Amino acid sequence: MSANDFDVKYVAQLARLRLTPEEEVKIGSQLKSILGYIEKLKELDVTNVEPTAHAVPLINVFRADEAGVSMTNEEALANAPAKANGLFMVPKIVE
């Protein structure tokens, strides 16, 4: 693990995030310095330490299995950038 093998283009592609060439250079160099700072966590011995995902963990949060009110089709589509026949419109996925 090293900040030097950080490939901004590859990570941006994983994140589905188009960057301009200028952004690649700028974000790449800024993140290298941030990753350099983050390296300090390696100083600590974390053997046998349990990870914390939530500070106040709750287990098995269930509600009664009863149908409630939900959004109508119209409400759910109200913010859609493109819609037709009660559905979201997207670019063609299969030929």
Add this chain to the structure above:
Amino acid sequence: MIPMIHQLSIAGLQEKLARREVSAKEATEACLSQIKRVDSEIHAFISYDESDALRQAADADKLLAQGNLAGHPLLGVPIAIKDVLSVKGHPLNCCSKILGKFVSPYDATVIARLRKAGAIIFGRLNMDEFAMGSSTENSAFGTTRNPWDTSRIPGGSSGGSAAAVAADECFAALGSDTGGSIRQPAALCGCVGVKPTYGRVSRFGLVAFASSLDQIGPFTKTVKDSALLLETISGQDSHDSTSVPQPVPQYTRNLEGGIKGLKLGIAKEYMVGGLDPEVNNLVQKAIRQLESLGAEIVEVSLPHTDYAVATYYIVATAEASSNLARFDGIRYGARQDGADPMELYSNTRGLGFGPEVKRRIILGTYVLSSGYYDAYYLRAQKVRTLIRNDFLNAFQKVDAIITPTTPTPAFKVGEKSDDPLKMYLSDIFTISCNLAGIPGISLPCGFTSNPKLPVGLQILGQPFGEETMLRIAHTYEQANSWHLERALK
């Protein structure tokens, strides 16, 4: 000097509403006219719907005329909202371009609870895009200015909320706090801000940044007002599985009684280099005053403090990269077309997100990516355990911990905007609280001399220890008059 309507605290306004000296309409108009007078310079609001606010005020006045105040502890009180919380029928942008013309289809749980209490919900308050930042300079809608000195930032990410309360443009505001986004701007603008214990307040209807760290909380002019807002918005909610079943205390009824015999911890790790001498001086004075008010001051150690910022920027960005995946231009927001779905996602996100959000999505994606997860994310979660244990150990000895809220007073617009790491380090005192899941409050503890800028005192409470934390804050506040000073005449 007798305060004008818009300068009143919630408690002050409520006395006048109850005596019918002021109507809810007049209270709302007082806010609206203050906005018109000062907000072109402060820019706390990105939008507000005047007629909707006045319609709610008319409804409140009907109930007030009936003398029907019971069950409506906030009847007729105008409260403004950070642009990260859903208010049905109103725009929600998270101060980003990517949400386009989004209109919220429902009320967040905190909004529903404020409405039920009779509050008038109005306005969309400026913030750093998706709550990522410490200055509001990352807003796609322009930077908010600090009411005490408009060449300076108000803090962030809830900078609009803090500035609006400090500039008397609303009686209170809601914000969200992931690493200090309520307490830091409250400190820099000279108001009171509370981050509740994780799970105390439902996050339903809050646009998620880092789900294991985010909490909603109040901005007010006094501690008592914060106690009132907090007891109104707290409590379990079937729409948020992380909201806790613990009963909600009546915080407003337990503010008096003083702090005699309470043990307050001072962490030596918080008195670090980089702490502004005037800030240090005012915080030390406050600590001595708390002692003279009857508290016992005890030194405690939080040995992993130095690792909090690094831990935070792994945990928070990892969660953000996952949470912000939903902004893909398919179901809502400003879509940018592409030949296939992949290109549509990339174009939409590339053009819609601002630089800081992109930086954090890239960092978060990287620390979660194959081959790096264990080295970064899992390690950070383990260090998070160490940081939380530091606090739990300290709370064996003390009832609360006293720190500065920020290392410096408000900095100049542009001063740190080119150096993300420097900006991140300005959150050094507020970040651990979110990682540990404990509650924190910032309240004014004085002003720097030249220029006159507010300085914040932070009180960190035990998990679900809001009651004691608020009592300490109230006792300190009432022994001083910092909260009575106004930024604007």
